[in-house]
Amino acid sequence: xxxxxxxxxxxxxxxxxxxxxxxxxxxxxxxxxxxxxxxxxxxxxxxxxxxxxxxxxxxxxxxxxxxxxxxxxxxxxxxxxxxxxxxxxxxxxxxxxxxxxxxxxxxxxxxxxxxxxxxxxxxxxxxxxxxxxxxxxxxxxxxxxxxxxxxxxxxxxxxxxxxxxxxxxxxxxxxxxxxxxxxxxxxxxxxxxxxxxxxxxxxxxxxxxxxxxxxxxxxxxxxxxxxxxxxxxxxxxxxxxxxxxxxxxxxxxxxxxxxxxxxxxxxxxxxxxxxxxxxxxxxxxxxxxxxxxxxxxxxxxxxxxxxxxxxxxxxxxxxxxxxxxxxxxxxxxxxxxxxxxxxxxxxxxxxx
Amino acid sequence: xxxxxxxxxxxxxxxxxxxxxxxxxxxxxxxxxxxxxxxxxxxxxxxxxxxxxxxxxxxxxxxxxxxxxxxxxxxxxxxxxxxxxxxxxxxxxxxxxxxxxxxxxxxxxxxxxxxxxxxxxxxxxxxxxxxxxxxxxxxxxxxxxxxxxxxxxxxxxxxxxxxxxxxxxxxxxxxxxxxxxxxxxxxxxxxxxxxxxxxxxxxxxxxxxxxxxxxxxxxxxxxxxxxxxxxxxxxxxxxxxxxxxxxxxxxxxxxxxxxxxxxxxxxxxxxxxxxxxxxxxxxxxxxxxxxxxxxxxxxxxxxxxxxxxxxxxxxxxxxxxxxxxxxxxxxxxxxxxxxxxxxxxxxxxxxxxxxxxxxxxxxxxxxxxxxxxxxxxxxxxxxxxxxxxxxxxxxxxxxxxxxxxxxxxxxxxxxxxxxxxxxxxxxxxxxxxxxxxxxxxxxxxxxxxxxxxxxxxxxxxxxx
Ligand SMILES: Cc1cc2nc3c(=O)[nH]c(=O)nc-3n(C[C@H](O)[C@H](O)[C@H](O)COP(=O)(O)OP(=O)(O)OC[C@H]3O[C@@H](n4cnc5c(N)ncnc54)[C@H](O)[C@@H]3O)c2cc1C
Ligand code: SF4
Ligand code: SF4
Numbered sequence: 048x049x050x051x052x053x054x055x056x057x058x059x060x061x062x063x064x065x066x067x068x069x070x071x072x073x074x075x076x077x078x079x080x081x082x083x084x085x086x087x088x089x090x091x092x093x094x095x096x097x098x099x100x101x102x103x104x105x106x107x108x109x110x111x112x113x114x115x116x117x118x119x120x121x122x123x124x125x126x127x128x129x130x131x132x133x134x135x136x137x138x139x140x141x142x143x144x145x146x147x148x149x150x151x152x153x154x155x156x157x158x159x160x161x162x163x164x165x166x167x168x169x170x171x172x173x174x175x176x177x178x179x180x181x182x183x184x185x186x187x188x189x190x191x192x193x194x195x196x197x198x199x200x201x202x203x204x205x206x207x208x209x210x211x212x213x214x215x216x217x218x219x220x221x222x223x224x225x226x227x228x229x230x231x232x233x234x235x236x237x238x239x240x241x242x243x244x245x246x247x248x249x250x251x252x253x254x255x256x257x258x259x260x261x262x263x264x265x266x267x268x269x270x271x272x273x274x275x276x277x278x279x280x281x282x283x284x285x286x287x288x289x290x291x292x293x294x295x296x297x298x299x300x301x302x303x304x305x306x307x308x309x310x311x312x313x314x315x316x317x318x319x320x321x322x323x324x325x326x327x328x329x330x331x332x333x334x335x336x337x338x339x340x341x342x343x344x345x346x347x348x349x350x351x352x353x354x355x356x357x358x359x360x361x362x363x364x365x366x367x368x369x370x371x372x373x374x375x376x377x378x379x380x381x382x383x384x385x386x387x388x389x390x391x392x393x394x395x396x397x398x399x
Numbered sequence: 400x401x402x403x404x405x406x407x408x409x410x411x412x413x414x415x416x417x418x419x420x421x422x423x424x425x426x427x428x429x430x431x432x433x434x435x436x437x438x439x440x441x442x443x444x445x446x447x448x449x450x451x452x453x454x455x456x457x458x459x460x461x462x463x464x465x466x467x468x469x470x471x472x473x474x475x476x477x478x479x480x481x482x483x484x485x486x487x488x489x490x491x492x493x494x495x496x497x498x499x500x501x502x503x504x505x506x507x508x509x510x511x512x513x514x515x516x517x518x519x520x521x522x523x524x525x526x527x528x529x530x531x532x533x534x535x536x537x538x539x540x541x542x543x544x545x546x547x548x549x550x551x552x553x554x555x556x557x558x559x560x561x562x563x564x565x566x567x568x569x570x571x572x573x574x575x576x577x578x579x580x581x582x583x584x585x586x587x588x589x590x591x592x593x594x595x596x597x598x599x600x601x602x603x604x605x606x607x608x609x610x611x612x613x614x615x616x617x618x619x620x621x622x623x624x625x626x627x628x629x630x631x632x633x634x635x636x637x638x639x640x641x642x643x644x645x646x647x648x649x650x651x652x653x654x655x656x657x658x659x660x661x662x663x664x665x666x667x668x669x670x671x672x673x674x675x676x677x678x679x680x681x682x683x684x685x686x687x688x689x690x691x692x693x694x695x696x697x698x699x700x701x702x703x704x705x706x707x708x709x710x711x712x713x714x715x716x717x718x719x720x721x722x723x724x725x726x727x728x729x730x731x732x733x734x735x736x737x738x739x740x741x742x743x744x745x746x747x748x749x750x751x752x753x754x755x756x757x758x759x760x761x762x763x764x765x766x767x768x769x770x771x772x773x774x775x776x777x778x779x780x781x782x783x784x785x786x787x788x789x790x791x792x793x794x795x796x797x798x799x800x801x802x803x804x805x806x807x808x809x810x811x812x813x814x815x816x817x818x819x820x821x822x823x824x825x826x827x828x829x830x831x832x833x834x835x836x837x838x839x840x841x842x843x844x845x846x847x848x849x850x851x852x853x854x855x856x857x858x859x860x861x862x863x
Contacts, residue, residue, distance in 0.1 A: 065657035065719045068451055068531030071512030080516050083717040105537060106530030108448045108655055112441060115657075115719075238510040238529055248537040 048326055052125035056090045059122055062115055069103040072237040074227075074394055075123070076103075081397065092211040094126035095390035098233055100242035100254070101323050124325040131382050134206035136199045144378040146327060148334025154375060155338055159367025162188075166363050175287040179359050180366070182285075189366075192373045199377040204389055213393050220399070224391035228384075231255050231262075245318040254315055260308030262384075264343065267301025287353060299350055305343035309336050335380040341368040401578045407433040407549075408862040410569050410582040412556045412622050414438065415445030416532070416844055417826025418588035419539035420851025421858070423507060425586075426546040428859035433580070434548060435571050437555035437589070438617040442653075444536035445590050446614035446799065446827065446843075449655040451515070451532065452525040453848065454841030455497045462501055463511045466523050470494050473524075477839050484835025492808055493833060493842075496849040501526055504848065508538030517716045520685075525841040531656075532844075556622050559585060559822075561629045564814065566822050584821040584858040587812070588851065591800035591827045592620020593640055594652065599797070602638045606795075609701035611645060613796040616652040623828055626804060630814045631822075635801035635831025641838050642692030647702055647792030648720050660791055661715035663691060664779050665761065666705035667749050668793065670698040673732070673741030675749070679705075680778035683764065684715075689838065696795040703793035704735055706746065708785040714761045722789035731788045748772065750782035798838070803831035810854040821861055823854035 049055040060079055063069065070076040075096045082089065101120045109115035128145065135141030144150055165180055165188070172181035227233065236242055240250035275294040278284040288294045313336050321329055345365035352361060376382065411422045414436030422432045436443050456473050457464050473494045478485055505511070512529040514522035521527075528535045540550065553573060560568035569580045592598050594616045600607040627633050649658035661684050668679050668691075677694050681687055695703045712722070725731035728746055732739035752772035759767050759781055768777045804812050804824040812822045812829075826847035833846060 061717065061721065062657055062719050064717050065659070066531070066655075067515045067517065068528075068534075068656070070515050071510075071527075071529040077516070083713070102530065102534075106534035108531065108533045108653075109657075110441070113653060114650055237512065240510065248534070249541065 048322065049122060049125055052122055052129055053087055053090055056094065056122045056126045057085050059117055059119055060085050060090065060093065062109060062117060063103075063119065066109075068108075069106055072102045072106075073097070073100065073233045074391070075119075078394055078397060088211045090126055091130045091207070092390055092393055094123040094130060095207075095211075095386050096233075096394060097123040097127065098387070099124055099324060100234060100236060100244060101319070102236050102243050102250075104323055105243045105248035118323065120323045121325070124323075125327075127383075127386075128325045128328055130207065130210070131203070131386060134203045134210065135377055135382070136202035136206075141378040141382075144375055145331045145380075148330035148332075148337070151331065151334035151338055151371070151375060151379065155341065155368055155371040158370040158374070159364055162363040162367045162370065163360070166359050173285060175285070175353070176358075176362060177285065179362050182279075185366070188370065189373070192370050196373055196376045200382065200385055203377055203382065204385060207386060207389055208393075211390075211393050213389075214396055216392060216396075220392045220395040223395035223398075224388050227391050228388055231258060234258065245315045253311070257308050257311035257315060260304045261312060261339070262308075264301045264304030264306075264308050265339070267297045268305060268343065268346065269301075271295070271298030271301060295350070298346065302343045302347040302350070306340060306347065309340040309343065312336050313340075332380050335375070338368060338372055338375070338379075342372050401576060405581050405583075407431050407580065407582050409433070409584045409586060409858050410435060410580055411586045411588060412559070412569070413445065413587070413589035413826070413828075414443045414550070414552075415588065415590060415826060415847070416447035416450070416535065416539070417828075417847035417851040417854075418586070419536065419543055420848050421586045421588055421823075421825050421855035422548045423539060423543050423546060424852045424855025425859040426543065426548045426855075428856060428863075430584075430859040430862050432543075432548045433582070434543070434550045435554040435556050435569070436550060436552050437621075438552065438615065440552045442615065442617065443540070443552060444533060444615075445618055447847070448533040448536050449531075449614050449653075450528070450535070450844050451656065452521065452527040452841045453497070453500070453844035454524055454839065455501050455526050455845065456494050457498055457501075461498070462505065462526060463513050464501075464523065464526050468524050476524075477834075477842065480837035480839050481834050482836060484837070486833050489808060489833045493846055493849045496852075497845045500845065500848045500852075503852070504535075507542045509535050510538075521840065555617075556589065558625055559587070559622060561626070561631070561814075561819065561822075564817060565820050583862040584823070586854045586858055587622055587626070587804065587822065587824040587828055588826045588847075588854070589622045589828055590615070590618035590620075591640075592623055592802070593618060593797045593800045595619040598624070599640065599800075602800075602802075603640065603696075606696050606701050609794065610642065610696070611649050611654060611658075611794050611796045612652045613643075613645065613649075613654055613658065613798050614652075618799075618827070620800070623802070623804065626812070631819065632805040632813050632815065633802060633831075634805035634829075635803050635835060637802040639802075639836060640800045641689065641798040642696065642795045643688040643798065644691035644695050644703065644793045645796035646718055646720055647794040649794070649796065654719075654796070657719035658796060659688075659716070660705070660718050660793060661688075662705050662707055662711070662718075662791060663687070663793075665711040665714045665781075666707045666791075667746065667776070667783065668703045668705045669737065669742065669745055670704075671700055671702055671737065673738045673745050675745060675774060676703075678774050678777050680768070680776045680780055682778075685840070691793070692795045692797075695793050701795055704737060705791045705793055706731070706742070706783060707789050708783045709787055709789070710781070710785050711783075712789060718791070722791050724787050724789050726786050726788075728783075728788055731790050735790045735792065746783050749776070749780075750784060753780050753782045756781045799827050799830075799843070801831045801834070801836065803827070804829045806832050806850070808853075809857050810850045811857065821858070823858050825850035825854040
């Protein structure tokens with residue numbers, strides 16, 4: 048949308064800094080108003096504090112056709128996107144997957160095919176799932192698929208931290224950042240009426256609600272995997288688990304929330320104006336949400352039909368989606384959660 | 400010309416704060432209301448879209464307002480800026496009613512925020528709109544539409560026909576055609592005439608051609624002129640406008656708040672010949688920016704140039720455009736099209752007249768002044784010596800005009816023969832009924848809200 052997003056963000060921030068009308072909406076403005084000249088690092092930090100609620104766009108007296116042509120959500124989305132792609136390790140992977148939903152789909156299909164192959168050709172070693180794919184095979188595939196992306200993310204976050212001039216992190220910084228993220232305080236819009244996102248200047252809580260469903264749904268699914276691992280290794284209790292076991296309670300509730308949340312997000316995103324986001328990555332974003340939906344829906348299907356002949360294909364679909372999801376974490380919209388936490392931590396440092 | 404069947408009880412002329420408060424109130428009182436807004440939708444809301452706060456009386460903490468701000472103090476503040484040219488009865492009524500406005504505004508979708516950074520001095524007196532005036536306008540349009548108010552954009556009103564003491568007809572343009580309505584009541588809320596440069600030039604003289612208009616280009620006073628031509632009673636000095644000094648690079652119209660430039664007290668200001676012409680340090684900027692609008696208007700080409708050095712750069716709120724920067728005064732002069740030798744001489748003379756600057760204090764009248772300089776600088780007089788040097792050009796920015804329709808306490812208009820049965824006015828277009836000169840920050844929106852609600856209520860009672 049912009050040839051040079053960072054320069055454009057600088058121009059717009061200067062206008063906002065002279066205006067300040069939007070100061071109450073979110074954390075971006077107080078951080079912006081703390082200074083009057085903006086380095087590239089400052090703008091990167093501001094961009095990662097923005098969560099694209101669009102309140103400041105619809106409130107702005109300077110949006111096009113006005114010659115000042117303010118579109119802060121749009122330009123910050125582009126700077127934010129660039130910052131993820133530039134700091135990612137390795138960066139080209141990030142550029143590819145952020146921009147192309149089809150590549151995400153391709154990666155997912157590939158991962159699924161790999162697991163089909165594993166299910167067919169590597170012998171199982173137990174009952175239930177493990178009769179289809181041996182536990183040791185799963186670990187051999189998923190442990191590196193989980194840890195390597197985390198390592199890549201850590202590299203990206205370090206680069207980000209350097210770019211925005213972060214200092215050494217204290218417990219208080221983290222407490223502030225996680226507190227803000229947990230309640231999605233900024234998504235309340237400053238006045239508690241929510242975001243403008245899906246229907247011009249109408250405020251609603253939908254986006255905050257859907258995002259909470261996705262985040263907590265995801266965390267519950269993650270808790271299901273974690274408790275399953277503990278049961279497996281700590282207590283020798285193997286999957287499949289009963290309905291009233293922790294992995295299943297977490298997994299089913301989390302899966303349902305994630306399904307509903309991702310569908311809701313796609314619906315809202317489809318209604319929102321593309322120009323107020325980063326239009327170039329719309330495909331990648333939809334692809335990523337669809338992937339999350341596939342993870343949760345196939346997981347639920349596995350719970351429902353795992354006892355039938357569908358077990359093997361369902362397992363391959365689900366594990367394939369999860370595998371793709373893990374591998375793409377540093378190179379997809381999923382990374383935003385980590386960068387946002389970093390930005391909130393940095394903002395807590397600014398305020399201390 | 401298309402004549403429309405009488406679907407509307409009340410037609411509201413204009414689409415800013417006063418119009419919306421009137422339309423909402425009338426609709427809540429059962430009237431079928433149409434808003435005719437001259438601007439297209441992206442520019443709806445007139446000058447109200449540029450505002451940030453309204454001034455509100457309160458006897459204790461109220462929403463975002465701290466402490467208290469009583470009627471007498473409020474009135475005293477007003478009388479001070481208007482030099483006594485105030486209708487005290489109406490002013491007191493507006494002040495009293497302002498307290499009830501705040502909860503009313505909240506109930507109709509407006510959200511408030513604590514005083515913005517850099518404006519702490521207003522935290523007690525002025526309630527700031529979260530997101531500014533455009534978000535207020537947006538909220539009111541949503542509320543009005545939910546109440547069944549219809550809105551037509553791109554619909555400038557050309558004529559409001561008066562027959563004796565009654566309005567009989569409203570003519571407006573829309574889609575390249577003239578349309579006619581016969582509403583039972585009309586509310587005028589179409590602002591002042593400052594965007595009509597020809598009219599402004601007639602009133603002020605040729606320098607007005609070089610003025611910038613801080614707000615909407617749509618407030619051209621068409622309805623005002625039309626009504627005055629038909630003998631509707633006017634109020635306010637037709638030759639006067641509220642004007643402030645703003646960044647000379649601002650757009651001709653609609654530059655709004657960001658073109659404000661607060662550097663003057665920490666600068667010297669020269670004209671295009673490089674000569675100073677007034678005491679830059681006479682008082683704190685909020686009390687002087689209106690005077691500087693006039694001072695700059697009196698200079699050749701209606702332009703001034705504020706010069707500071709690097710020490711002063713962080714002493715005032717940033718403005719929309721970065722300053723012009725140079726390592727030497729000569730270079731700065733060249734970049735700003737000023738005569739270099741003259742600028743250097745003026746700065747040297749000023750620097751030589753500065754004395755002890757140890758008492759320099761940017762946020763209060765520090766008495767750090769020049770000696771033997773004409774005109775003197777009586778506060779914040781610190782030599783301009785530390786490069787880089789920075790310059791801003793200054794021009795006169797018009798906020799609003801004072802000429803308006805005279806109304807009584809029920810917002811009703813009149814002619815010499817008495818009241819006009821079905822015509823009310825609210826907002827800038829009648830503000831002259833209360834303020835004859837000067838301006839108190841936040842009072843414009845208060846007048847519009849109070850009188851808008853009154854006009855809406857009265858008009859609705861009339862058509863019932
Ligand atoms: C930059 C700036 C900042 C300001 N900040 C503040 C502030 O913070 N607080 C404050 O109290 N005041 C402020 N003011 C003053 C304030 O804007 C006015 O007092 C107030 O907005 C007047 O409201 P109104 O509804 O009467 O007029 P406006 O909001 O100007 O509305 C007039 C409406 O009439 C329409 N119109 C004009 N002609 C016609 C026609 N022929 N037919 C149909 N429609 C027509 C216009 O399009 C517009 O919608 C500010 C002014 C400016 C310029
Ligand atoms: S987005 Fe517009 S209204 Fe908001 S602070 Fe920036 S310039 Fe002002
Ligand atoms: S889009 Fe929302 S979060 Fe981003 S800067 Fe604007 S108000 Fe803040």
